[in-house]
Amino acid sequence: MASASQLAASLKPSASPEMVKRAELSEIDASTKLPALFFFGSSILWLLVGTVFALLASFKMHMPHFLGDYEWLTFGRVRTAHLNAVIYGWSINASFGVAFWLMARLSRAELRHSGLLLIAAAFWNIGVTLGIYGILAGDSTSIEWLEFPPYATPLLFFAYALVGAWAIITFRFGRSKHIYVSQWYVLAALFWFPWIYSVAQIMLIFSPARGTVQSLVNWWFAHNVLGLWFTPIALGAVYYFLPKVLGKPIHSYYLSVLGFWSLAIFYNWAGVHHLIGGPVPVWVQTAGITASFMMVIPVIVTAINHHLTMIGSFSALKFSPTLRFTVFGAVAYTFTSLQGSSMSIRSWSEVTHFTHYTIGHSHAGMYAFFTMVMFGSIYYIMPRIMLKEWPSAKLISVHFWACAIGVSFYVLVLSIGGVKQGMEMNTLPVGADGKVGGPIAFLEIVKNTIPWLKMRSYSGILITIGHLAFAINFVWMLLKPGSVGASAPTLFRNAPDLEVTR
Amino acid sequence: MNRAPLIFLGIFFAMAFSWTGIILTNQISYGKLTPYVNLDDGKAYPQSLPGDAARGKLVYQDLGCISCHSQQVRQPGFGTDIERGWGERGSVARDYIREKRVFLGTMRTGPDLRNGGARYAGQGGREWHIKHFYESTLTSAGSIMPPHRFLYETRAIVGEPSPKAVQSLLPAQYQPAPGFEIVLKQRGEDLISYMLALKDPELYPEEAARVYVPKAEPAAKEEAAK
Amino acid sequence: MSTNPDPNSPQSKGSLEQAGASDESIQRVHAILIREKEEPQEGFTPMPLFLLGFISAMIFLGSVYFVHYRGDFDPLVYDTRYDADSAKAAASAPKELSPEQIVAQGRVHYNTCASCHMPNGQGVAGAFPPLAGSEWVTGSEEGLIRILLHGLAGPIMVKGNPYNGNMPAFGPGGGYNWNDKKIAHVLTYIRQEWGNTGAPITVEKVTEIRKAESARSKPWGDAELQPFEKL
Numbered sequence: 001m002a003s004a005s006q007l008a009a010s011l012k013p014s015a016s017p018e019m020v021k022r023a024e025l026s027e028i029d030a031s032t033k034l035p036a037l038f039f040f041g042s043s044i045l046w047l048l049v050g051t052v053f054a055l056l057a058s059f060k061m062h063m064p065h066f067l068g069d070y071e072w073l074t075f076g077r078v079r080t081a082h083l084n085a086v087i088y089g090w091s092i093n094a095s096f097g098v099a100f101w102l103m104a105r106l107s108r109a110e111l112r113h114s115g116l117l118l119i120a121a122a123f124w125n126i127g128v129t130l131g132i133y134g135i136l137a138g139d140s141t142s143i144e145w146l147e148f149p150p151y152a153t154p155l156l157f158f159a160y161a162l163v164g165a166w167a168i169i170t171f172r173f174g175r176s177k178h179i180y181v182s183q184w185y186v187l188a189a190l191f192w193f194p195w196i197y198s199v200a201q202i203m204l205i206f207s208p209a210r211g212t213v214q215s216l217v218n219w220w221f222a223h224n225v226l227g228l229w230f231t232p233i234a235l236g237a238v239y240y241f242l243p244k245v246l247g248k249p250i251h252s253y254y255l256s257v258l259g260f261w262s263l264a265i266f267y268n269w270a271g272v273h274h275l276i277g278g279p280v281p282v283w284v285q286t287a288g289i290t291a292s293f294m295m296v297i298p299v300i301v302t303a304i305n306h307h308l309t310m311i312g313s314f315s316a317l318k319f320s321p322t323l324r325f326t327v328f329g330a331v332a333y334t335f336t337s338l339q340g341s342s343m344s345i346r347s348w349s350e351v352t353h354f355t356h357y358t359i360g361h362s363h364a365g366m367y368a369f370f371t372m373v374m375f376g377s378i379y380y381i382m383p384r385i386m387l388k389e390w391p392s393a394k395l396i397s398v399h400f401w402a403c404a405i406g407v408s409f410y411v412l413v414l415s416i417g418g419v420k421q422g423m424e425m426n427t428l429p430v431g432a433d434g435k436v437g438g439p440i441a442f443l444e445i446v447k448n449t450i451p452w453l454k455m456r457s458y459s460g461i462l463i464t465i466g467h468l469a470f471a472i473n474f475v476w477m478l479l480k481p482g483s484v485g486a487s488a489p490t491l492f493r494n495a496p497d498l499e500v501t502r
Numbered sequence: 503m504n505r506a507p508l509i510f511l512g513i514f515f516a517m518a519f520s521w522t523g524i525i526l527t528n529q530i531s532y533g534k535l536t537p538y539v540n541l542d543d544g545k546a547y548p549q550s551l552p553g554d555a556a557r558g559k560l561v562y563q564d565l566g567c568i569s570c571h572s573q574q575v576r577q578p579g580f581g582t583d584i585e586r587g588w589g590e591r592g593s594v595a596r597d598y599i600r601e602k603r604v605f606l607g608t609m610r611t612g613p614d615l616r617n618g619g620a621r622y623a624g625q626g627g628r629e630w631h632i633k634h635f636y637e638s639t640l641t642s643a644g645s646i647m648p649p650h651r652f653l654y655e656t657r658a659i660v661g662e663p664s665p666k667a668v669q670s671l672l673p674a675q676y677q678p679a680p681g682f683e684i685v686l687k688q689r690g691e692d693l694i695s696y697m698l699a700l701k702d703p704e705l706y707p708e709e710a711a712r713v714y715v716p717k718a719e720p721a722a723k724e725e726a727a728k
Numbered sequence: 729m730s731t732n733p734d735p736n737s738p739q740s741k742g743s744l745e746q747a748g749a750s751d752e753s754i755q756r757v758h759a760i761l762i763r764e765k766e767e768p769q770e771g772f773t774p775m776p777l778f779l780l781g782f783i784s785a786m787i788f789l790g791s792v793y794f795v796h797y798r799g800d801f802d803p804l805v806y807d808t809r810y811d812a813d814s815a816k817a818a819a820s821a822p823k824e825l826s827p828e829q830i831v832a833q834g835r836v837h838y839n840t841c842a843s844c845h846m847p848n849g850q851g852v853a854g855a856f857p858p859l860a861g862s863e864w865v866t867g868s869e870e871g872l873i874r875i876l877l878h879g880l881a882g883p884i885m886v887k888g889n890p891y892n893g894n895m896p897a898f899g900p901g902g903g904y905n906w907n908d909k910k911i912a913h914v915l916t917y918i919r920q921e922w923g924n925t926g927a928p929i930t931v932e933k934v935t936e937i938r939k940a941e942s943a944r945s946k947p948w949g950d951a952e953l954q955p956f957e958k959l
Contacts, residue, residue, distance in 0.1 A: 018766065065649060074652075181770065215606050268516055281802070283797075293789070304779075592806055712806075
């Protein structure tokens with residue numbers, strides 16, 4: 001690969017510093033190629049695996065006899081396998097790829113000895129494979145978000161140590177003087193994750209804490225994986241790709257600072273909202289509810305920052321896949337977070353806790369927000385490391401519409417079905433004579449949820465189609481030969497006068 | 503680059519704040535939760551699970567039952583857990599102090615199981631579970647709980663039919679071929695023992711002194727003062 | 729879909745310029761990196777003022793909520809409505825349960841019975857006898873207590889209808905293990921509910937009968953209970 005100085009020299013002699021910087025960026029991209037490819041490739045593989053488990057679990061809910069004779073495919077194991085495949089397989093692999101590509105670019109430092117990151121990727125994926133196998137075989141710990149058996153987790157630790165160290169080294173050797181907002185988010189996430197994961201492993205598995213302190217640790221951990229790993233990585237991506245694709249600066253540095261620190265302080269405490277009404281002291285429940293309520297601050301601040309950056313350029317959404325996926329994700333972030341804050345209010349939690357509503361919410365967060373942002377990021381990064389364009393704009397379009405409509409429908413049906421379920425569970429009907437009757441029979445309520453569960457399965461089929469389009473496009477891109485000469489970005493439609501890049 | 507240490511410190515303290523507040527303080531205050539000895543029967547509550555029920559809990563864990571069932575009764579006035587007969591009182595932290603792993607759960611696709619052993623008990627309870635695990639609609643019309651027939655085995659009758667055979671509880675369409683009987687595997691026996699052992703005792707005195715008591719009416723206060 | 733390069737567009741300019749270079753990769757690199765926009769920058773628009781007001785309001789509301797629902801920071805408090813003073817007053821009050829409280833407790837215990845006898849006490853025709861208006865409930869307490877303690881099996885007549893089932897034992901050894909207080913309270917409840925008018929059942933009476941029948945382990949049958957029904 002030609003070096004930066006050669007490239008700069010090969011341009012016009014009066015090449016601008018901007019051009020030099022871009023030549024440098026191409027070097028950096030090249031240094032991240034192999035690990036990024038491995039992380040993205042494995043993430044997409046796990047996305048497909050997780051999607052299969054998702055379909056199985058969803059269909060089994062309203063067709064319990066479907067493949068019901070196989071112990072290794074019983075609902076409790078399949079659902080758990082789905083969760084772990086999409087979190088540790090798809091989401092974290094994609095996070096790694098996007099995180100250190102962002103780190104390398106923003107620090108303007110080449111990834112050194114990037115080949116060693118391939119070992120990290122291999123270990124991570126072996127760990128996840130072993131973990132999923134263990135869950136299906138019956139070794140699940142049944143600790144939510146931490147179900148991998150203890151023989152798989154050391155591999156994950158080792159892989160993480162390598163990735164974490166590499167990102168920090170890259171940052172340390174960076175040429176950039178200014179620490180851009182995306183870097184705060186990514187660095188923070190890289191620091192927070194091993195801490196919460198270690199505490200959870202120790203206090204839940206290796207030296208279990210007393211009684212429901214386990215529950216407090218469990219939900220402190222699980223909610224913080226969402227809020228202090230996935231959210232920062234995705235926000236870091238949004239803060240990079242939004243201004244990058246538009247060629248505009250982020251609206252306000254001050255809002256970025258406020259958004260970051262208020263997230264750091266409040267998100268930590270919000271995890272207890274999973275235990276409202278549970279056997280933990282009332283004061284800690286109240287603390288979690290208050291923190292969840294205060295989360296509205298960083299969410300609104302970030303939403304304003306993003307919106308005011310986008311304003312005037314919404315037409316770019318017609319062309320750019322990256323922008324479309326990223327903006328969809330950013331809007332979903334605002335929606336999901338406000339929904340989450342509302343769910344912590346005790347009277348609303350009384351209704352929605354334990355129902356399908358919470359599943360709709362979790363998919364609004366992990367899919368409509370996080371996954372869609374990751375899709376957008378991968379659409380941007382891949383051409384830069386492969387030096388080829390995405391083969392088919394049609395497939396990108398199918399991917400976007402199938403997943404956007406699919407997940408929106410998913411969240412809608414489970415929200416309606418879940419609220420209905422919760423209302424029926426928790427209100428005592430008042431008879432014609434004014435006397436308060438007994439609660440509605442449980443099996444009656446189960447029967448009423450079935451149509452909504454069926455609709456969820458249909459939305460799952462739509463989402464699967466989107467994933468297949470994505471996977472096909474990805475593999476096609478890997479296999480197709482690089483084209484000589486000018487290349488144009490694969491956009492949704494021609495962008496003649498708008499200088500819109502991927 | 504000078505900002506980096508400051509950012510690091512901020513990130514560190516943000517996490518330390520919640521770790522201390524949520525986990526450390528409760529770890530310390532839970533240290534004071536000891537089992538309560540009931541003077542009437544001399545037993546310490548909560549009780550540990552007996553051996554086969556403890557094994558059954560591991561079966562519960564490996565089958566992922568927590569995906570659909572919770573094990574926590576909410577306080578009176580919050581939800582209808584008590585009106586549904588899922589418990590006679592809300593669950594408290596002391597109920598779980600003997601548990602090596604706590605399965606509070608977050609989904610009620612199926613009912614709460616915290617006091618399942620108080621709802622289905624004795625021989626009748628055992629038979630209910632045998633039917634329910636084989637085919638849930640036998641006991642619960644419209645149930646979406648998947649069949650757990652892998653907890654049973656159909657085997658040839660050798661000599662005398664086993665006293666542990668369960669097919670007499672199952673309707674005609676589930677009867678095995680002549681000369682065969684259906685028995686529970688050890689995993690199934692253990693799981694049912696666990697189901698029957700799930701029972702919370704009466705509210706401990708320290709917690710009972712802290713339940714919600716509506717404020718006394720002024721008239722009643724005067725009455726009491728007389 | 730690939731646009732035909734516009735000869736005036738930046739990427740074409742770049743690649744035309746590089747026609748002399750032999751390295752194809754340089755050409756491709758140029759195309760992508762040239763068309764890219766600048767690396768992201770931060771703008772420095774000051775924070776809108778209304779945000780300050782909004783955030784202050786949030787902090788205020790959050791603090792009010794937290795203080796109101798803190799449950800005195802007592803690790804043994806699980807109910808948000810907990811009020812230390814009322815609880816203390818109630819604790820120092822006499823421990824005797826009022827008749828209303830006994831019935832209320834009985835209603836909670838009745839939830840276990842409701843799965844068969846139904847919340848409205850009507851039972852299930854042909855399977856589980858009704859409790860509402862049942863002569864077994866409002867009649868002799870001797871028989872009723874014995875049924876709860878040891879269970880009931882075999883054919884019986886209730887309100888003129890035949891039933892033939894298996895009621896489990898709620899006394900010791902039956903798996904439910906209800907104590908005398910629970911049995912007395914639930915029986916008191918059913919004797920005054922759904923239009924039934926029967927006298928409350930005392931805990932002492934239950935204890936007396938349990939001791940008298942301590943040798944018993946089998947469920948009762950209709951014939952065995954008849955002598956007690958006449959008492």
